[in-house]
Amino acid sequence: MPARESLPLFPLHTVLLPGASLDLRVFERRYLDMVRDCGRSGRGFGVCMILEGGEAGAPAVPAAFGTEALIEDFGTDGGGLLTLQVRGNRRFHVSRTRVRDNGLIMADVEWREADLDDSLRPEHALLATVLQHFLEKAGGEHSKVSNARFDDVAWVGWRLAEFLPLEDAQRLRILQEDDPHARLDQLLRMMP
The missing domain is CATH 2.30.130.40 (LON domain-like)
Known part of the structure; x- marks a missing residue:
């Protein structure tokens, strides 16, 4: 429990x-x-x-x-x-x-349960690339992270949900999802 x-x-x-x-x-x-x-x-x-x-x-x-x-x-x-x-x-x-x-x-x-330490699946590799390019251009605190972070499914999902131009109701749906792979599936559907 x-x-x-x-x-x-x-x-x-x-x-x-x-x-x-x-x-x-x-x-x-x-x-x-x-x-x-x-x-x-x-x-x-x-x-x-x-x-x-x-x-x-x-x-x-x-x-x-x-x-x-x-x-x-x-x-x-x-x-x-x-x-x-x-x-x-x-x-x-x-x-x-x-x-x-x-x-x-x-x-x-x-x-809620902590996110599992899991790697990106092949179908989500594009999302890590998008995030990496965005952070390189935008700078900020996440721009100097190690390349290993871009294979961490939970970290990629949270950072994309943070930086993509989403409505707050969409971010709330992401926050409610326990499965980090399902979060990335949602983000793929939400991407402009």
Whole structure:
């Protein structure tokens, strides 16, 4: 049976994927308290795409799948707001939510199985080539990875889902898929 855990949620109008970096500005008291608690405990928080509602104000309705966000760096912007750089870690499925008095959504989550260490299949080799060419041109943190990464089915899938011009609903479908080979099949169908 998957491990269950309670996790604070930070619903956003985006999908955080495993391994992806995301910059956040935090200004609402509920999220400032959440960040403080995460810093004290050394734990992350959950990012789920918003299905209904907004990022600020009344608690939004989050998707049932999300990604644990680990804080990598923090600071303040020119206006004094807290800024965070987070990285997507483990995927989870929300089984139940409740809203605290301060408006913070707490979720009972089941962690999804970690991706298997598996190689690309021949039918997906083109996707690794597309990703490699894109990263060479775009630069950034993934542009200097070893060639071995381009044979890692899960890594190729997550990076393609991160960089392809997909709608958030499409990224959410990718996030929900447990089989990394099936993720690549979906990405092949979604490619422009």
